[in-house]
Each structure stands twice: as structure tokens, then as C-alpha cells.
Amino acid sequence: MKPDQDEAIKVSVECRYLPQESDPGAQRFVFAYTITIENNSNEVSQLLNRHWVITDGQGEVEEVHGPGVVGQQPRIQPGEGFRYTSGAILKTPVGVMQGRYEFVTDAGQRFDAEIPQFTLAVSELVH
Numbered sequence: 001m002k003p004d005q006d007e008a009i010k011v012s013v014e015c016r017y018l019p020q021e022s023d024p025g026a027q028r029f030v031f032a033y034t035i036t037i038e039n040n041s042n043e044v045s046q047l048l049n050r051h052w053v054i055t056d057g058q059g060e061v062e063e064v065h066g067p068g069v070v071g072q073q074p075r076i077q078p079g080e081g082f083r084y085t086s087g088a089i090l091k092t093p094v095g096v097m098q099g100r101y102e103f104v105t106d107a108g109q110r111f112d113a114e115i116p117q118f119t120l121a122v123s124e125l126v127h
Contacts, residue, residue, distance in 0.1 A: 008041035009076075009103060009113035017122045018087070024122075027091040031120040034085045035069070037101070037113070039076040045103045046075040047082070052099040052115075057092030069101075093122040 014034045021030035039045055052064040067073060074082040088097060098117035104110045 008039070008043075008111070009045065009101070010038040010040055011101070011113055011115045012036045012038075013116070013118045015118060015120055017120075019122075022122075024093070029090045029093050029120075029122060030087060031090065032085055032087045033097070033118070033120070034083065035115070036081055036083045037074075037076060038081040039078055041105075042078050043105045043107065044075055044077055045105050047073055047101050048104055048110075049102040050099065051102075052097060054088055054090070054095060054097050056090045056095040060091070064099075088120060090120060095120045 012035070014036075016032055018030045018032055022028055037047070047068060049065070049067055050069055052062075054062045054064065056062075070084045070086055072084075076082050088095075096117050096119050097115075099115040100112045101115065102110060102112055
């Protein structure tokens, strides 16, 4: 990774608990998260793959690998962004997610963009 790639792609996250989809009695807590990916570089970059590490409140870890996001491998122009919403199901009312996206520039250079750790939590539990 080139040093100037560190800030080339900025990833931000918003998340919310979905009580209508959840069943706490069955240890099913459903969360939606919206990811915004901003291309701050001067090169077109395409998102190829994702790698998530999801940890629930009991320390159980699930890793998710796969091509693209929500069925797409978006090409993001310089100065533009891509936004999508997806979800996660946990067995506990609190957990964390983090990971990375693998990108490739039009010039063929591959690099990773880190997805900062964020918390999934049932809002009624957070004070």
C-alpha cells in the first residue's frame, strides 16, 4: 500500500437496532448498518471484496468474506461516494463489527480500506 492510500478511501458507519425484526427471547438481535464509502483519492477505485469480523457480547466471532457489497462491486469516481445499507444478526444485545474492503484502481493497484470498529447495541441498553 502506498502511503498516500491511507486516506484515499474513507469509510463511515451509522447503525440502528431493529426491534420489529428481533426476538430477544430467542437470542435474535437484528441490526441495520449504513456504510458510506468516500473516494478522496484522484483515481477511480473499484470495491472488489469485503471482509467482516463480527464479535457478539459473549466474544463469539464470525468472519464474513465475499465479493462486493449488497451484490455490487461499485466503481467510485474521485471525489464521489457509495452508500449502502445491510444488516447483522447477533445472539446478544451488544456486539462490534470491523473489517476491510479490498479495492483496485483503474491502474491495477490493489489496496485495502479499513472499516473502523463500530458497536451494535440495543438502544434501550445504552445510557
